[in-house]
Amino acid sequence: MPGNPDDGVTDQKVNKSAYWNAIYEAEESPRWSIGVAPSLKHWLETSGAKPGRVLLPGCGYGHDAALFAEHGYQVVAVDFAPLAIERARQMHAGARVDWRCADIFDLTQTDAAAFDYLYEYTCMVAIQPARRAEYARLCHDLLKPGGRLIGSFYNHGREGGPPFDITREQVDALYRALFKIHRLEVTPHSIERRQGHELWADFQK
């Protein structure tokens, strides 16, 4: 299957919220938690996109979610690690965000075709690689017709994970049948250690 480099059983651990919650328990600032992603800040300031309903799957501490809210979007931010959602609520107490502790793969039961935007940031690379086609389909099904998937895919080029590396070719193969791909290219707007490794995406359902 394209975009499916490894479906080893050891990777199944990432399907469990307990795996992620244990990391949040052990480290208050996990390495992935970088604050607002520079590429999102740039997009919000320059794209001229009309605010609408946006979903952030695997939102972690929700810095990007709070920024969307500041820009007038109606935000639903989802993570299945209870500690991530608890801390996101505390950190962004004044933000108008619907924080939900839930498995994103269950969302089509309640939120099918409910979003104008879906923002991808380090969620695709957090899920088990064997589930990538399922995840791409989920993103499609959660968006309204004409809805946009924007965000970044992390092509770090290393073995193992999470984060599990994903290449431009793999992203293209996973999403091309489901979306019109307006843009998929390396962004110059990354934190230093991710420079040159984040592919900015703008897809339309």
Ligand SMILES: C[S@@+](CC[C@H](N)C(=O)[O-])C[C@H]1O[C@@H](n2cnc3c(N)ncnc32)[C@H](O)[C@@H]1O
């Ligand atoms: C690498 S972290 C990134 C968090 C956040 N996007 C950030 O950049 O700080 C991945 C997050 O996705 C969450 N996650 C992974 N699989 C999930 C699932 N099936 N449903 C909901 N959240 C999930 C994890 O709990 C974790 O908080």
